[in-house]
Amino acid sequence: xTAARGRPPMHSLDATMAAAGGLFLLGDLRTQGPxxxxxxxxxxxxxxxxxxxxGSGHHVIDxxxxxxxxxxxxxxxxxxxxxxxxxxxxxDGALVLFRTELLLGKGGPGEWVPLSGKWHPDPASxxxxxxxxxxxxxxxxxxxxxxxxxxxSLLTALLVLxxxxxxxxxxxxxxxxxxxxxxxxxxxVLRTVADCARELSVTPGHLSEVVSAATGRPPGEILxxxxxxxxxxxxxxxxxxCAQIARELxxxxxxxxxxxxxxxxxxxxSRFRDLxxxxxxxx
Numbered sequence: 001x002t003a004a005r006g007r008p009p010m011h012s013l014d015a016t017m018a019a020a021g022g023l024f025l026l027g028d029l030r031t032q033g034p035x036x037x038x039x040x041x042x043x044x045x046x047x048x049x050x051x052x053x054x055g056s057g058h059h060v061i062d063x064x065x066x067x068x069x070x071x072x073x074x075x076x077x078x079x080x081x082x083x084x085x086x087x088x089x090x091x092d093g094a095l096v097l098f099r100t101e102l103l104l105g106k107g108g109p110g111e112w113v114p115l116s117g118k119w120h121p122d123p124a125s126x127x128x129x130x131x132x133x134x135x136x137x138x139x140x141x142x143x144x145x146x147x148x149x150x151x152x153s154l155l156t157a158l159l160v161l162x163x164x165x166x167x168x169x170x171x172x173x174x175x176x177x178x179x180x181x182x183x184x185x186x187x188x189v190l191r192t193v194a195d196c197a198r199e200l201s202v203t204p205g206h207l208s209e210v211v212s213a214a215t216g217r218p219p220g221e222i223l224x225x226x227x228x229x230x231x232x233x234x235x236x237x238x239x240x241x242c243a244q245i246a247r248e249l250x251x252x253x254x255x256x257x258x259x260x261x262x263x264x265x266x267x268x269x270s271r272f273r274d275l276x277x278x279x280x281x282x283x
């Protein structure tokens with residue numbers, strides 16, 4: 001596996017194939033999943049749930065590598081970088097793709113705390129996953145009256161089930177959740193608590209108080225983490241120079257970016273890149 005050239009590509013749902021106004025697509029993992037483009041680091045502007053019924057390999061989500069085997073369910077949040085490493089047996093299963101706007105309509109939760117990671121459900125839970133995916137596939141194929149509501153409700157049930165076992169990435173409802181969405185949507189670009197407070201029409205002090213109470217962490221720490229996460233992705237999975245990454249993340253000065261990274265990670269950007277470039281999976 002070699003790193004992607006430049007910034008890893010961002011993929012979108014094919015509107016000609018997707019249902020529910022272009023916001024939902026359920027497909028076959030063998031034909032629409034880990035094909036040639038999925039073996040290089042990339043991102044989506046949608047959420048991906050991959051349900052493995054057979055096959056082997058590894059699935060790398062951001063910097064976390066997971067072994068893949070039958071009965072695994074992977075969730076990749078919108079904007080996360082990921083790729084597949086093929087094993088001896090070709091993977092097969094189901095691929096559930098959706099844009100988060102789908103959940104805002106009737107029958108949806110209205111707000112969804114992003115999930116990310118791997119879950120290997122017990123037999124009873126696996127049967128529930130299979131049943132929900134089968135029903136989603138039927139609704140997508142038949143597109144009978146009210147099918148969008150049915151898809152939204154079934155997808156919500158599937159996400160609730162996954163959310164009991166897969167780590168969440170948000171702070172719940174209200175101002176804290178709005179702030180975390182804003183931090184995620186920034187794609188790691190450097191911004192201040194004051195910038196976010198102004199966009200959310202609150203004072204920086206009030207924003208800090210609410211976010212700290214909801215998450216146990218000050219908002220500045222969450223913003224720095226977002227920047228660091230994006231910097232680590234780009235260092236490990238792209239060929240951008242440190243100066244280019246600094247500009248991508250909104251730093252006016254590459255040396256300031258290097259000092260920031262070293263303070264947060266305990267090592268220089270170059271050292272981090274060397275460590276992760278040397279720790280590639282032997283496929």
